[in-house]
Amino acid sequence: MAPTTDNNSTNEPETPEFEARIQATQRRLAAELQSSYDFIVCGSGSSGSVVARRLAESDDVSVLLLEAGGTDDLPSVRDAGQWLANVGTERDWGFQAAPNRLLNGRRLSLSAGKVLGGSSSINAMIWSRGHKNDWEYFAEEAGDPRWRYESVLGLYRRLEDWQGSPHYSGPDFGFPRGDARLDFTDLYAFPKPEDPRKSILVMNVHPSAVVTPPGPTTAEPFAPEALYELRINTNGDAVADIAYRVRFSAFDNGSQSTTLRRVEGVQAAGIGDGGQVIVASARVSTGRDARVTEAGEYRFFAGWRSDPFFFDVHGMLNNQQFTGDDFFADKNVCSIVLEVPNSVLGTNRVSLWARTLVGAVGGWVQVDRGALPAQAVFLVGTERDCVHDGRACGRRPLRFRLRTRSGAHGWVCTGRGKASGTDTAARRAVL
Numbered sequence: 001m002a003p004t005t006d007n008n009s010t011n012e013p014e015t016p017e018f019e020a021r022i023q024a025t026q027r028r029l030a031a032e033l034q035s036s037y038d039f040i041v042c043g044s045g046s047s048g049s050v051v052a053r054r055l056a057e058s059d060d061v062s063v064l065l066l067e068a069g070g071t072d073d074l075p076s077v078r079d080a081g082q083w084l085a086n087v088g089t090e091r092d093w094g095f096q097a098a099p100n101r102l103l104n105g106r107r108l109s110l111s112a113g114k115v116l117g118g119s120s121s122i123n124a125m126i127w128s129r130g131h132k133n134d135w136e137y138f139a140e141e142a143g144d145p146r147w148r149y150e151s152v153l154g155l156y157r158r159l160e161d162w163q164g165s166p167h168y169s170g171p172d173f174g175f176p177r178g179d180a181r182l183d184f185t186d187l188y189a190f191p192k193p194e195d196p197r198k199s200i201l202v203m204n205v206h207p208s209a210v211v212t213p214p215g216p217t218t219a220e221p222f223a224p225e226a227l228y229e230l231r232i233n234t235n236g237d238a239v240a241d242i243a244y245r246v247r248f249s250a251f252d253n254g255s256q257s258t259t260l261r262r263v264e265g266v267q268a269a270g271i272g273d274g275g276q277v278i279v280a281s282a283r284v285s286t287g288r289d290a291r292v293t294e295a296g297e298y299r300f301f302a303g304w305r306s307d308p309f310f311f312d313v314h315g316m317l318n319n320q321q322f323t324g325d326d327f328f329a330d331k332n333v334c335s336i337v338l339e340v341p342n343s344v345l346g347t348n349r350v351s352l353w354a355r356t357l358v359g360a361v362g363g364w365v366q367v368d369r370g371a372l373p374a375q376a377v378f379l380v381g382t383e384r385d386c387v388h389d390g391r392a393c394g395r396r397p398l399r400f401r402l403r404t405r406s407g408a409h410g411w412v413c414t415g416r417g418k419a420s421g422t423d424t425a426a427r428r429a430v431l
């Protein structure tokens with residue numbers, strides 16, 4: 001079978017009602033077994049389920065899916081976090097590899113699911129793409145270029161609704177265009193403590209220190225020639241419906257001022273620095289005191305703050321042999337913080353991402369963007385370029401959700417692996 005590219009998903013929401021309906025149908029069909037079927041699929045694991053489902057899409061054929069294991073309606077299966085509890089139980093075939101002389105004659109355990117859903121019911125749900133060389137090998141063996149990595153990559157991307165932050169935007173862990181002020185570092189969004197009618201959106205840029213060669217970055221907080229933008233999608237189509245745009249004056253005598261604008265609709269989806277002025281000529285905070293500007297229901301801050309996360313940079317650079325040192329413990333970043341009433345974000349779930357742009361001949365050019373934990377540092381070649389240039393791969397905005405097997409969703413907040421939560425208000429406002 002060759003990889004298929006059409007989209008047969010019904011996208012029916014996995015509600016308890018939907019699940020109950022499926023279970024009732026399964027019980028009925030199992031009670032009415034026929035004496036013959038057009039197709040019998042052996043094993044209800046990851047591949048067997050797909051094969052059976054594809055066959056069953058045709059009204060003309062009857063399909064029997066046989067499974068050696070039992071029910072998957074168990075806490076250890078439905079809660080992905082308990083995956084390890086299944087290993088070595090009756091839901092595990094418990095295969096053992098042949099004794100290996102290179103392992104002192106030991107046998108390695110080869111677990112495999114023996115339960116409805118097969119190994120996908122007991123696995124750790126880690127998302128990983130198959131290695132490029134494996135796909136190339138499959139294509140060669142099958143004599144079918146549709147198995148090639150480049151071909152399958154399109155399918156992976158279609159399945160993925162997540163993309164990471166290109167946090168290390170320049171070569172050698174450098175800054176975009178070598179300018180620390182353009183470097184997007186974190187994005188946070190959360191309900192305002194004590195006032196859930198409001199949300200706080202935070203975009204951090206410009207770390208105060210550079211790693212290679214070590215030293216401070218410029219004291220000028222924000223680049224006057226740059227545009228800093230928070231983008232919000234309110235209707236699930238992955239196109240910005242609202243944008244908050246922030247521009248800064250030149251750094252003069254140690255001070256800088258800023259203007260916050262808001263655009264909606266077509267303007268928000270496009271590129272530009274125009275929009276309705278929400279806050280004009282607010283002072284950037286360069287010292288310990290945080291200057292907060294109030295404008296109607298908005299509150300706004302821009303300036304240096306202490307860096308909010310732990311990051312073992314030297315360990316990361318040392319082949320992930322972590323040192324335990326928090327490189328950024330005594331460093332700062334430049335924060336743009338916006339407190340907004342939830343009412344200005346609409347009533348639907350929203351997605352949020354951020355970007356920095358610089359002026360160029362013919363308009364603005366995006367130089368950094370992100371919403372999620374660092375990813376680009378782990379990518380190479382075209383993959384990395386693709387993440388840096390959102391237009392090139394046509395990916396959707398940054399949104400990450402964790403799915404449990406029961407269909408409930410947990411949400412991971414933006415920023416480098418900072419917080420996670422299932423709070424409803426946070427879900428509305430985050431990602």
Ligand SMILES: Cc1cc2nc3c(=O)[nH]c(=O)nc-3n(C[C@H](O)[C@H](O)[C@H](O)COP(=O)(O)OP(=O)(O)OC[C@H]3O[C@@H](n4cnc5c(N)ncnc54)[C@H](O)[C@@H]3O)c2cc1C
Nearest residue numbers: 043045046047067068111112114118119120123124125126
């Ligand atoms: C413990 C564990 C953790 C894993 N973690 C991850 C992970 O985090 N990320 C990831 O990508 N992959 C992970 N994997 C691997 C991944 O789950 C498997 O590669 C994948 O599910 C295999 O799919 P499959 O269809 O080939 O086989 P399976 O999903 O194993 O399906 C085979 C099915 O056939 C049934 N069967 C076998 N013989 C018969 C028979 N004679 N009659 C009827 N039924 C039969 C079995 O009971 C089983 O249900 C993990 C696997 C295990 C075991």
